[in-house]
Amino acid sequence: MMRTLPARLIAMASTLVLIAACNANPAPSVLTDPREILAAAATNAATSTTVHVDLTADGTLSLDLTGTGATGAGGAPVKLTGTTAAADLDMAKKATRATFSIPGLLGLAGELIVLDGAAYYKTTLTGPLYRKQAADTTVPTPSVDPSAIPAMVQQLTDFLAKPGVDPVKGADVDCGGKTCSTVRIELTAAELAALNGGGTAVPLPSGLPAVPVNLAGASLDMTLQVERDTNRLAGLATIIGLGDGGKVTANVILSKWNEPVTIAAPPADQIAP
Numbered sequence: 001m002m003r004t005l006p007a008r009l010i011a012m013a014s015t016l017v018l019i020a021a022c023n024a025n026p027a028p029s030v031l032t033d034p035r036e037i038l039a040a041a042a043t044n045a046a047t048s049t050t051v052h053v054d055l056t057a058d059g060t061l062s063l064d065l066t067g068t069g070a071t072g073a074g075g076a077p078v079k080l081t082g083t084t085a086a087a088d089l090d091m092a093k094k095a096t097r098a099t100f101s102i103p104g105l106l107g108l109a110g111e112l113i114v115l116d117g118a119a120y121y122k123t124t125l126t127g128p129l130y131r132k133q134a135a136d137t138t139v140p141t142p143s144v145d146p147s148a149i150p151a152m153v154q155q156l157t158d159f160l161a162k163p164g165v166d167p168v169k170g171a172d173v174d175c176g177g178k179t180c181s182t183v184r185i186e187l188t189a190a191e192l193a194a195l196n197g198g199g200t201a202v203p204l205p206s207g208l209p210a211v212p213v214n215l216a217g218a219s220l221d222m223t224l225q226v227e228r229d230t231n232r233l234a235g236l237a238t239i240i241g242l243g244d245g246g247k248v249t250a251n252v253i254l255s256k257w258n259e260p261v262t263i264a265a266p267p268a269d270q271i272a273p
Contacts, residue, residue: 034167059248079104129272164191180225217243
């Protein structure tokens with residue numbers, strides 16, 4: 001559901017989750033400044049090679065399922081109740097394995113594997129066999145490019161410096177048996193629209209079906225959790241307030257940083273010709 005956020009917010013979340021390199025993690029520190037906490041989480045992610053992501057979502061979105069531009073009140077309401085996704089990301093090998101389930105969208109569920117420049121996917125709509133195509137035409141994949149890390153961290157810094165983006169440190173909370181600092185970012189409808197260049201329709205990445213989400217009048221309330229002893233990003237809770245008074249919630253839990261993960265291509269007999 002993070003695709004529902006404006007491009008700059010997606011870039012910020014991607015910076016925290018997917019930046020990868022091969023150095024040792026920075027020394028733990030107890031930080032109190034919210035911008036420093038987020039910067040430390042980004043730097044830590046920049047040294048990580050693997051991570052596991054779990055997502056749950058709830059609420060209702062109006063989507064243009066026909067491609068006619070009928071979003072908002074004229075779009076098709078899709079209930080997100082029960083929506084889940086899980087992914088293993090191997091940034092060192094540029095590999096991903098993800099599963100998802102969206103019961104409110106025709107019972108849609110499926111799996112995606114990205115490995116060695118190829119993407120394999122199957123869904124309840126495409127049948128039991130995987131389909132294969134070039135990964136760069138399907139989804140963005142994690143990658144290791146140490147030279148890009150300073151620029152990505154700077155993009156995060158620039159985002160946090162934009163008008164209306166005022167991160168606030170909240171109370172420390174328990175997160176999986178550890179203590180996490182919390183940082184909250186709230187954006188009004190006007191601030192969110194300004195960050196998105198004044199636009200409201202946010203299409204999915206190129207190569208995927210064009211199913212834009214209308215964010216007219218939407219607001220954003222985002223809380224990030226960062227482990228105090230490791231500076232690792234542990235969670236992200238997002239509430240998108242919709243213009244019609246409804247809301248969409250998405251909760252992301254990140255775990256198993258730098259733990260071994262095996263991502264393999266499907267057997268040949270499970271891939272459609």
